[in-house]
Amino acid sequence: MDFLIQGAPVEDIDENSLEIHPPKKAAAGVKAVTVALERGIAQAGVTRTARSLLRLNQRGGFDCPGCAWPESDGKRKAAEFCENGAKAVAEENTLRVAGPEFWAAHSIAELSEKTEYWLGNQGRISEPMIIREGQTHYSPIPWAEAFDLIGEHMRSTAADKCVFYTSGRTANETAFMYQLFARSLGTNNLPDCSNMCHESSGSALNPTIGVGKGTVSLEDLHNSELIFVVGQNPGTNHPRMLSALRECKLNGGNIVAINPLPEAGLFNFKDPQTVSGVVGSGSPLTDEYLQIKVGGDLALFQALGHLLLAEEERKPGTVVDEEFVTKNTDGFDAYQQARQTLDWNETTRATGLSREQITTVAEMLIRSKATIFCWALGITQQPHSVNTIKEIVNLLLMQGNFGKPGAGACPVRGHSNVQGDRTMGIWEKPKESFLQAIDEEFGIKSPRHHGYDAVEAMEAFIDDEVDVFVSMGGNFSLACSDTGQLEVAMKRIGLTVHISTKPNRSHIVHGRTSLILPTLGRTDLDDKHPGGSQFLSVEDSMSCVHSTKGRLKPVSEHLLAEPVIVARMAEAALGAAHPVNWKAMAEDYDVIRDHIERVIPGFDDFNSRIRTKNGFVLPNQARDNRSFDTPLGRGQFSVSPIEYLTAPAGHLVLQTVRSHDQYNTTSYGVDDRYRGISNGRRVILIDEEDLRELGFQNLELVDVISVFRGQERRAENFTLVAYPTTKGCAAAYMPEANVLVHKENVSRESNTPGYKAMFVRFTRAQD
Ligand code: SF4
Numbered sequence: 001m002d003f004l005i006q007g008a009p010v011e012d013i014d015e016n017s018l019e020i021h022p023p024k025k026a027a028a029g030v031k032a033v034t035v036a037l038e039r040g041i042a043q044a045g046v047t048r049t050a051r052s053l054l055r056l057n058q059r060g061g062f063d064c065p066g067c068a069w070p071e072s073d074g075k076r077k078a079a080e081f082c083e084n085g086a087k088a089v090a091e092e093n094t095l096r097v098a099g100p101e102f103w104a105a106h107s108i109a110e111l112s113e114k115t116e117y118w119l120g121n122q123g124r125i126s127e128p129m130i131i132r133e134g135q136t137h138y139s140p141i142p143w144a145e146a147f148d149l150i151g152e153h154m155r156s157t158a159a160d161k162c163v164f165y166t167s168g169r170t171a172n173e174t175a176f177m178y179q180l181f182a183r184s185l186g187t188n189n190l191p192d193c194s195n196m197c198h199e200s201s202g203s204a205l206n207p208t209i210g211v212g213k214g215t216v217s218l219e220d221l222h223n224s225e226l227i228f229v230v231g232q233n234p235g236t237n238h239p240r241m242l243s244a245l246r247e248c249k250l251n252g253g254n255i256v257a258i259n260p261l262p263e264a265g266l267f268n269f270k271d272p273q274t275v276s277g278v279v280g281s282g283s284p285l286t287d288e289y290l291q292i293k294v295g296g297d298l299a300l301f302q303a304l305g306h307l308l309l310a311e312e313e314r315k316p317g318t319v320v321d322e323e324f325v326t327k328n329t330d331g332f333d334a335y336q337q338a339r340q341t342l343d344w345n346e347t348t349r350a351t352g353l354s355r356e357q358i359t360t361v362a363e364m365l366i367r368s369k370a371t372i373f374c375w376a377l378g379i380t381q382q383p384h385s386v387n388t389i390k391e392i393v394n395l396l397l398m399q400g401n402f403g404k405p406g407a408g409a410c411p412v413r414g415h416s417n418v419q420g421d422r423t424m425g426i427w428e429k430p431k432e433s434f435l436q437a438i439d440e441e442f443g444i445k446s447p448r449h450h451g452y453d454a455v456e457a458m459e460a461f462i463d464d465e466v467d468v469f470v471s472m473g474g475n476f477s478l479a480c481s482d483t484g485q486l487e488v489a490m491k492r493i494g495l496t497v498h499i500s501t502k503p504n505r506s507h508i509v510h511g512r513t514s515l516i517l518p519t520l521g522r523t524d525l526d527d528k529h530p531g532g533s534q535f536l537s538v539e540d541s542m543s544c545v546h547s548t549k550g551r552l553k554p555v556s557e558h559l560l561a562e563p564v565i566v567a568r569m570a571e572a573a574l575g576a577a578h579p580v581n582w583k584a585m586a587e588d589y590d591v592i593r594d595h596i597e598r599v600i601p602g603f604d605d606f607n608s609r610i611r612t613k614n615g616f617v618l619p620n621q622a623r624d625n626r627s628f629d630t631p632l633g634r635g636q637f638s639v640s641p642i643e644y645l646t647a648p649a650g651h652l653v654l655q656t657v658r659s660h661d662q663y664n665t666t667s668y669g670v671d672d673r674y675r676g677i678s679n680g681r682r683v684i685l686i687d688e689e690d691l692r693e694l695g696f697q698n699l700e701l702v703d704v705i706s707v708f709r710g711q712e713r714r715a716e717n718f719t720l721v722a723y724p725t726t727k728g729c730a731a732a733y734m735p736e737a738n739v740l741v742h743k744e745n746v747s748r749e750s751n752t753p754g755y756k757a758m759f760v761r762f763t764r765a766q767d
Contacts, residue, residue, distance in 0.1 A: 048552060117669075196481075221251075320399065654759070
């Protein structure tokens with residue numbers, strides 16, 4: 001029997017209740033288990049929580065809606081999840097319902113005062129809802145009318161005035177249908193959350209190693225001699241990565257952590273599934289910690305390159321993998337030439353690190369015969385991110401760290417299927433070979449001109465170039481940069497359509513007409529099909545494609561599966577004469593997989609292989625046979641100028657981070673436990689000396705002003721919290737601080753917003 005469905009709806013955050021405690025020194029432990037269970041039981045009761053957690057990340061079960069960390073090929077434990085995976089599941093399988101009564105009781109004006117935490121805690125949306133121009137409340141609409149309205153709007157405007165956004169939770173089959181719908185309509189306007197997170201990784205890896213994905217397996221992490229964890233907080237954002245790091249340590253490997261914030265999960269892991277994690281002191285992880293300045297990574301990697309080459313010159317044949325470099329790469333001579341000299345003063349200024357610290361890490365790199373570089377958003381969201389990642393590739397190529405055990409590149413993806421969505425063709429700049437393949441398969445003519453990425457979509461909103469915005473999951477208005485500008489523009493769009501599970505801010509800053517279409521989540525049983533229940537598939541961060549199948553009874557009979565919603569939107573917009581058989585795909589997902597098999601390389605025999613125990617791993621030349629799908633067929637060294645962030649006088653560099661109770665824009669709770677911050681989110685973590693030098697006190701209330709190319713953005717009422725971050729580099733939570741990221745503050749080449757490249761100053765809040 002389910003019981004104890006507590007506290008719905010929750011009180012909203014009261015920033016006056018902010019509490020500050022000393023940061024923790026270890027991640028996970030028993031507390032992680034208790035928090036996970038408490039959150040699950042509060043949302044869904046004991047039975048439903050147990051039923052879902054026992055199937056989470058299990059074979060035949062459902063894939064975690066949290067991050068994209070892979071599962072083991074071997075024996076799986078009964079609890080194959082982390083605290084944050086359990087919280088993500090609790091959010092989704094909640095028994096709370098935000099039905100028509102909820103929307104009738106709360107006006108848009110009232111909801112716009114609420115935080116994301118409060119909105120998300122109201123429960124699952126149970127019926128399709130609509131709000132029309134001039135109305136103050138959403139009200140129910142039958143599904144058929146909702147689809148007719150979408151069809152009408154799309155038919156009455158140009159295809160390129162429609163934008164189709166995708167969040168990284170979207171499964172492969174849905175994503176494939178969704179991009180096919182956009183292209184059948186005639187547009188490549190397919191921005192996705194990847195544009196805002198790892199786009200820089202793809203932009204750097206594609207031209208240098210011929211694939212925009214990582215080149216390692218879980219096994220490689222376990223067996224690596226040296227792992228770099230750069231700009232990443234695995235304890236919160238990819239918690240089960242800590243088990244892999246611990247395994248590496250147990251096998252004799254070393255770990256170097258590079259991060260402006262000394263995150264607990266970088267230092268010690270208390271695995272609650274081991275005795276030492278429960279009653280002992282846990283497992284130390286990091287051997288060398290470099291507390292780098294935000295944006296100083298490129299200079300650090302150039303310095304490491306310099307030191308490695310200097311050692312090679314001293315002792316030829318000991319550092320550079322000459323055979324690999326000669327046979328498999330291009331551009332080494334130019335790279336060697338560029339790294340011959342180094343300005344140590346500038347390197348120290350850029351990184352905040354001493355020559356000794358950098359030399360110690362260079363020596364570890366020189367000794368290692370199998371090195372992996374892992375990285376995340378700490379280095380993908382700056383103006384020079386693409387070049388920074390290219391410098392990582394240079395280091396890996398130099399020592400032949402591709403296609404051998406324990407070595408490679410590992411961009412750690414955030415959202416559970418963000419990598420798979422791109423594989424399925426969710427991309428505003430599709431390759432010609434992909435478009436040709438879908439055209440042949442379906443008898444359509446896809447547009448060849450590129451579409452909008454996320455930032456370009458925002459600019460198109462601002463320029464009134466968009467009539468219809470469809471959002472497959474996600475919370476675009478909060479996830480993107482320059483929130484203030486974006487929200488004003490979003491309200492002018494003719495029709496916004498949100499395919500969602502729970503209320504969020506994007507429903508509140510809606511277009512002139514707005515639809516919310518409630519959908520099944522990962523945990524829900526999807527069985528309203530002629531052939532019975534269906535399953536979907538996802539691709540994890542290490543290119544493994546596997547199935548995901550929910551089994552819980554949905555909270556409402558009105559929910560539709562995402563492939564069904566896409567099919568019905570497409571039928572309404574494209575008409576009955578369209579050559580694609582949308583209905584066949586929506587009725588039987590094997591039909592979608594058969595199409596995918598014929599269109600996308602690597603999916604041979606998709607319907608059989610997806611039914612095998614572990615699914616299958618997609619081909620990856622760099623990983624599989626040390627060859628590179630670049631124009632020259634070689635791994636490409638590159639040469640970049642030194643570049644780093646220098647804040648104007650009186651300003652600091654500000655980066656955004658997530659709290660431990662948060663996943664992307666979703667706040668599960670208000671406890672950033674490892675950093676010791678609870679009951680408040682409008683905080684600026686700032687070095688104590690910076691506080692003093694800028695003339696402020698700890699816990700003082702300030703307004704934050706960012707400057708970019710002479711323009712300012714302002715965010716009010718943040719509390720300054722003295723914290724051991726790198727001097728000159730402050731941190732604040734996203735999405736609260738996204739309002740400070742000017743829309744033109746982006747990473748060159750990838751156009752990813754500069755969430756980790758803001759220059760800010762403070763004024764007293766009452767000034
Ligand atoms: S590590 Fe990521 S995928 Fe695994 S359970 Fe945690 S949040 Fe989910």
